Amino acid sequence: MAGDRKPAHLEMQGGKGNRQRVWEALRKNPAGITLYKLARVALVDDNTVLSYLRCLIAGGYVERNGRTYNDSTYTLLRDVGAEAPKLNRDGTPNTQGRGVEAMWRSLRILREIDADELVESTKDCGEPVSLATARSYIAWLYKAEYLVLITPASHGHSARYRLTRGGDTGPRPPMIQRIGQVFDQNIGAVVYRQPDPEVDE
Structure with a gap:
């Protein structure tokens, strides 16, 4: 939930927010990556990674292959550049800001x-x-x-x-x-x- 997210200055590491780090990790693994590995590479907790992955899947940016979220491999379908897409839960663009x-x-x-x-x-x-x-x-x-x-x-x-x-x-x-x-x-x-x-x- 958006209300559960920390203020930007608390979730930032190296000048990058959680979603940005997840997005960059996805781009660096075009062959696909598991939720567990993605969380470790991005240095973001599993629940936060999963929340953003759901947004990316709903928006058609990422494909999930597997039975459960934990067992699946996630592959980037739409690489729209260096900036992480700002998305709502249903995958639509978040125009806030x-x-x-x-x-x-x-x-x-x-x-x-x-x-x-x-x-x-x-x-x-x-x-x-x-x-x-x-x-x-x-x-x-x-x-x-x-x-x-x-x-x-x-x-x-x-x-x-x-x-x-x-x-x-x-x-x-x-x-x-x-x-x-x-x-x-x-x-x-x-x-x-x-x-x-x-x-x-």
């Missing part, structure tokens, strides 16, 4: 942007986000020092920001986590934590 991916991709290409331009760029990508979402993402990236402020907001104009020289850490977008922190998937590290509010004694 696509807007964030589009914003990050635009930031890496344009380097300098304001919230209005960021919204427009996601429309061009087919993954539109709201102005509030764009402003929130920019604000978090600014706190985490991915962005520097170029021009403050003024009447009728949004604040303008530039991606810092070291801010482009890779293709995977920094994740804004509900617990108030920014997790960078490219380096596998929490890069910013919201300070705890001061408590008056």
